[in-house]
Amino acid sequence: MDPPVPPDAARIGPNALIRTAEALTARLGEPTCRRVLDAAGLERYAAAPPAVMVPEDEVVALHRAVRAVLDRPTADAVMHDAGVRTARYLLAHRIPRPAQRVLRALPAGLAARLLLGLIARHAWTFAGSAELQIVHGKPARVIFHGSPLARVEAGDRPVCGFYVATFETLFRALVDARTVARETACAATGAAACTLELSW
Numbered sequence: 001m002d003p004p005v006p007p008d009a010a011r012i013g014p015n016a017l018i019r020t021a022e023a024l025t026a027r028l029g030e031p032t033c034r035r036v037l038d039a040a041g042l043e044r045y046a047a048a049p050p051a052v053m054v055p056e057d058e059v060v061a062l063h064r065a066v067r068a069v070l071d072r073p074t075a076d077a078v079m080h081d082a083g084v085r086t087a088r089y090l091l092a093h094r095i096p097r098p099a100q101r102v103l104r105a106l107p108a109g110l111a112a113r114l115l116l117g118l119i120a121r122h123a124w125t126f127a128g129s130a131e132l133q134i135v136h137g138k139p140a141r142v143i144f145h146g147s148p149l150a151r152v153e154a155g156d157r158p159v160c161g162f163y164v165a166t167f168e169t170l171f172r173a174l175v176d177a178r179t180v181a182r183e184t185a186c187a188a189t190g191a192a193a194c195t196l197e198l199s200w
């Protein structure tokens with residue numbers, strides 16, 4: 001199930017680009033998707049989505065363009081949608097069905113520990129240059145030291161909604177359907193790290 005480990009740590013799996021383009025097209029239409037890709041300097045992906053790991057800077061550029069072209073609520077909704085789509089893709093194609101059945105059958109606390117362990121082992125596919133720290137418990141915490149998404153926009157509120165939606169969707173499918181994820185600290189607002197809190 002795993003692609004080979006990339007030699008360059010500052011790369012991210014193509015989902016962060018592909019699912020964002022999908023969310024843009026689904027919600028706002030193809031012309032708007034193209035406008036955002038153009039603004040990011042990634043117009044080549046309109047015709048041929050990336051099939052391999054992409055430079056982290058391209059993901060940052062696309063997410064920055066989403067926020068530059070669209071108003072804030074629309075940009076937030078697109079990034080959330082992209083995160084949900086990423087999780088659905090992982091559930092459909094990357095996380096083996098037997099493992100999913102085991103996780104669903106376990107008590108939520110244990111399933112959360114195992115799922116977070118699995119996620120941590122695959123951090124290289126989505127965290128880019130960030131270092132991931134997992135704090136087990138209820139709530140569970142996922143801490144990104146140096147989240148690339150936090151470089152998208154500095155301001156007064158968290159901007160890593162893509163990760164929030166991905167984790168929340170995975171947890172709702174595999175740990176507890178009532179899981180709520182939120183980013184309680186974000187480097188974009190000056191915090192030392194981005195902290196995702198998962199409660200169920």
Ligand SMILES: [Zn+2]
Pocket residue numbers: 147149150158159160183185186187188194195
């Ligand atoms: Zn953040």
